[in-house]
Amino acid sequence: MTLSQLRTFALVARLGSLHAAATALEVSEPAVSAALAALRQDLGDPLFVRSPGGITLTPGGRALADYAQDIVGLADQARWEVANAKNDAGQLKIAATAPFAEHAAGRLLDLFTKRVPGASVDVVAVAAEDLVGLLLERAYDIALGARPLAPAGTPATEQGLESVPFLRxxxxxxxxxxxxxxxxxxxxxxxxxxxxxxxxxxxxxxxxxxxxxxxxxxxxxxxxxxxxxxxxxxxxxxxxxxxxxxxxxxxxxxxxxxxxxxxxxxxxxxxGLWWASTLDQHRTTTMAKTLQRFVRTADATASMVARGGSRGLERRGSKFHVALWS
Missing domain, CATH: 3.40.190.10 (Periplasmic binding protein-like II)
Incomplete structure (x- = not known):
């Protein structure tokens, strides 16, 4: 069983067609068939049967489909993180909506960088309507504050984002x-x-x-x-x-x-409700997921509602900028 075989099977299972998978992978249909034949032999299961509408997964095929998608996603995430790793791998680029940036970002991120070794953060306040694009373009790792606004009629989840509420x-x-x-x-x-x-x-x-x-x-x-x-x-x-x-x-x-x-x-x-939003689990960074989990802790909540102003914010043009914590 190889990653290439799993990637091919995951795509066939999702698209329901060997021809569609071959087109998406930009390979020949016989190449797809060969990869699936090797996988079927290795696992001792037919995995699917051909039907008039394409293919139908066997019970074993359905079980493998979920694992294959997870494995392929994790491999893609690992490849992206290795390719983008730098000496400052713990740095987080954060997009925040203005009220959150002004009232809570400083105390929250000060506590986060004290609790998470190697973490450093840089956060800029942006408009809520820009959050989806900035996350999908990987301009920022995580968005805090307002929930990202997807294009009209398109749920944010279909954009490949995961949003969790963290402060009422x-x-x-x-x-x-x-x-x-x-x-x-x-x-x-x-x-x-x-x-x-x-x-x-x-x-x-x-x-x-x-x-x-x-x-x-x-x-x-x-x-x-x-x-x-x-x-x-x-x-x-x-x-x-x-x-x-x-x-x-x-x-x-x-x-x-x-x-x-x-x-x-x-x-x-x-x-009202503030949200922490990242790309879905297969495409986001480990540090972004760490912050997304941290903001929901009792200590994080206490820091955000504590009396006193948010530390580290300064005005730069039309944006707020939070100085780097480390």
Whole structure:
């Protein structure tokens, strides 16, 4: 049994045709038949029978198909990692959506690089709609924050991505302590807020985000004032210039101290979820999978919701950049 034979069988099993497999492999159909004949003899099983529509796998063929695909996938992954191995093999290139990059990336990645020997990270904040392409092009190893947006009508899983949720959060409306909204009894209709400036970070309120879908469900289209960061947006709110749909655990201390007030809007808090996304298991890197598992641990969660700002972020043009940890 050879890897070449398994690769040929896996393709035949998936495509259901020796001719289609030969075309995909760019070899002759007799070459495919020869590889399968050697495999059938080695395993002592016919593996498939010909049928009018192509082939039908035997029970043994069905059992082998799953193993063959896994073995071929692991071989491809090993080949890619060896070909791309460098002295900095532990380096991770991370794409993050702006709110996650600003509020959680620093503390999470600081802890990760302390816990994982040899790991170093470089993360840039990008738009959610760019994540799928950046991962598929291998420009980045892992995406953190918003779930990658696949092209319309195409599930992200069919793009060869694996996404796992790792942190739930809530968005709440806040205003400065002296705002008249604080004296109103809730729940207030969101339409009552449309006369106020709404501040947000550089991403604004995306249609694809949980809060964006919530607003769309209400048929509300507020005018959003985007600032360079959500920290700047909160500063504008504290100055009495408007309101903001802020992340609840980020503003909790200021709400409790009375520096900010939570506006009791109907339908809030709006729940949200951050995701860790990589290429599927046969194409991603070991370090990317390590981080994807790490972000779901209790220690990682504690670090992300801890008080204090995210360490290591600086503004570079239209992007945030997190300095290399090692």
């Amino acid at each position: 959060y809530q968005r709440v409306f806040v205003a400065d302590a002296g705002d008249p909204l604080g004296r109103m009894r809730g729940p207030l209709a969101v339409e009552r807020l449309l006369g106020r400036p709404w501040f947000a970070g550089p991403a604004g309120i995306l249609d694809s985000s949980e809060e964006g879908r919530w607003l769309a469900g209400l048929g509300v289209v507020p005018e959003i004032i985007r600032l360079s960061s959500e920290t700047d947006a909160l500063a504008a709110v504290r100055a009495g210039e408007g309101i903001m749909l802020a992340i609840g655990h980020i503003v909790r201390a200021e709400v409790l101290s009375g520096a900010l007030i939570r506006v009791p809007v109907a339908g809030t808090p709006v729940p």
